[in-house]
Amino acid sequence: MSEKEEYKNNNNNNNNNKQIDKQNKIPIKGYHISAKLTYFKLLEDYYFSKRNDWIKVNALTAPIGEDFQSTIDLCNQYSNENNNNDNDNIDKSKIPLLYTNLSIEHNEKTMAIRGPYFLDHSSIESSIESSIESSSSSSSSLSSSSSSSSSSSSSSSSSSSSSSSSSSSSSSSNNKLARIINNNSIIRNAIPNYQILTDKYLLYKHLFNSKSKYQVPTYFINRGKFENKLEINDNDNNDRVIWYLKDPLLNKSQGIKLFKSIENVLEFIEINENKNSRYLLQKEIHPKLLNGIFKFDIRIFLVITFTPNHTLVYIFKEGIVRSTNSPYKKGDITRDSQLTNFCYQLEINPDFQNILPLSQFEKNNNNNNNNENNNNENNNNENNNNNKIFNKLKNATKNIFSSLLNILNNQASGDKISGWSLFGLDFILDENENPFLLEINISPSTFQKSPNDVSSICQNLIKQVPIITF
Numbered sequence: 001m002s003e004k005e006e007y008k009n010n011n012n013n014n015n016n017n018k019q020i021d022k023q024n025k026i027p028i029k030g031y032h033i034s035a036k037l038t039y040f041k042l043l044e045d046y047y048f049s050k051r052n053d054w055i056k057v058n059a060l061t062a063p064i065g066e067d068f069q070s071t072i073d074l075c076n077q078y079s080n081e082n083n084n085n086d087n088d089n090i091d092k093s094k095i096p097l098l099y100t101n102l103s104i105e106h107n108e109k110t111m112a113i114r115g116p117y118f119l120d121h122s123s124i125e126s127s128i129e130s131s132i133e134s135s136s137s138s139s140s141s142l143s144s145s146s147s148s149s150s151s152s153s154s155s156s157s158s159s160s161s162s163s164s165s166s167s168s169s170s171s172s173s174n175n176k177l178a179r180i181i182n183n184n185s186i187i188r189n190a191i192p193n194y195q196i197l198t199d200k201y202l203l204y205k206h207l208f209n210s211k212s213k214y215q216v217p218t219y220f221i222n223r224g225k226f227e228n229k230l231e232i233n234d235n236d237n238n239d240r241v242i243w244y245l246k247d248p249l250l251n252k253s254q255g256i257k258l259f260k261s262i263e264n265v266l267e268f269i270e271i272n273e274n275k276n277s278r279y280l281l282q283k284e285i286h287p288k289l290l291n292g293i294f295k296f297d298i299r300i301f302l303v304i305t306f307t308p309n310h311t312l313v314y315i316f317k318e319g320i321v322r323s324t325n326s327p328y329k330k331g332d333i334t335r336d337s338q339l340t341n342f343c344y345q346l347e348i349n350p351d352f353q354n355i356l357p358l359s360q361f362e363k364n365n366n367n368n369n370n371n372e373n374n375n376n377e378n379n380n381n382e383n384n385n386n387n388k389i390f391n392k393l394k395n396a397t398k399n400i401f402s403s404l405l406n407i408l409n410n411q412a413s414g415d416k417i418s419g420w421s422l423f424g425l426d427f428i429l430d431e432n433e434n435p436f437l438l439e440i441n442i443s444p445s446t447f448q449k450s451p452n453d454v455s456s457i458c459q460n461l462i463k464q465v466p467i468i469t470f
Helices: 005-014 037-045 070-083 121-131 163-164 201-208 263-273 342-348 358-373 379-386 388-414 452-469
Strands: 029-032 055-058 098-102 112-113 180-183 218-222 244-246 256-259 278-283 296-307 311-323 355-357 417-430 434-444
Touching: 005 263, 037 452, 070 098, 098 417, 180 201, 201 218, 201 278, 201 388, 201 434, 256 263, 296 388, 296 452, 311 388, 311 452, 355 358, 355 452, 358 379, 358 388, 388 417, 388 434, 417 452
Parallel strands: 029 055, 029 098
Antiparallel strands: 112 180, 218 278, 244 256, 244 278, 296 311, 296 417, 311 355, 417 434
16 A cells, blocks of 8 residues: 555545654655646646645755755655645655756766756756766666666665755855756656657667667768678669658758659769768658548657666557648648658647547547448457557557667666656557657657647546656
8 A cells, every 4th residue: 555545545434633743644745847838738737736745945055965865765754744635734845856857868877957047958958067076977887777667766765864955955146047856866867878768760770770660770870981882783773762861850840852763863962961960761651641631640658767676668549640731642742742741830820730649530430440341240249459559559669668678677776866757659550550769759749739648648648657657
């Protein structure tokens, strides 16, 4: 039974006992979220703001322990010292910080909490570099801990003291710079080595080396040279084949250029691009079309939780079908008929609504297939068909992450850190409904400007996240 359940039962079952046993008192934990339309804002609206055991604090000044367990101990200690159940009268300056979206997380021994005067990521990076004293950031190569069904958040043992509550360093200049803390002292937002997922170059290098059947045909261009052998057949040179040149670090359809021939790609790189840059050159997957007209991809959501003992992956049982604004035509390199990113399509047409839940798409697709085949199936078969595409995406995800988990889990176990990350995986289906992974996004869109049946998907997702993370 969880600590929260014990506390609830004591109150319900013993009305005469007005003194709550300190051992059963709920820890008071601090959070600081600063966001508008991201999933962090939804997390605050649907979870943190509705709970008495989470209090909003100032991430730059709130007490923080030397490691995760000592921060938890501080939360327990504060809870036991505070006998006032009225949160409005709580001294928030003494509540330890356990969670924030203001952290800048690297594969280092320390991380930073952003101050209010940071304007962009580059200024954060330069400030952090000047604030962190040189220290050994290399971690020993540890064997990854095997996945476990254990549900405990963290079990790193450490001795904590009240003096450590405020000992985590804060930068000078009146908190205008980053606050530097140990990387394992609060709940982290980013699993270590997440760049292998979100850097498309690194991700596709892994898929290429593992010979994944879910990879789009890809060539790697580094410093103006191909890293893998460029193999072109006669079909690749016809005017109905499109080539995508992608900057691996950009998103929202930025950094994508479309070409009709390899020759045009090479000429463009030679004339216009920095030869020190990395690029992915990907051959188009001729797609299955939405309603036989529009190109689309499918976003599914993944939550990864990590502790020193295990790394677990959860797939949300719903997806989002994102479509283009204009009809698809083979060989057409018009961006609004080829790029499915929802934010990009909204820029073209603010009234764009060609987006729907995957479950609705599967139902429509199944009905269309049944009508075409004059196939009268029983309810069980129909239900199975309604999940057919989602099951393909789930199997693809399991296959891809079976080899990635060890890489991601390594530092989590070595540095005794705990946290969770939310990712959005984008797949495209070919004409035979075979899935291919396009990219993986950290801090994915929550589609709150989309129709209610889509925006509610992300709301339901965020409502479930705390069940497995906090």
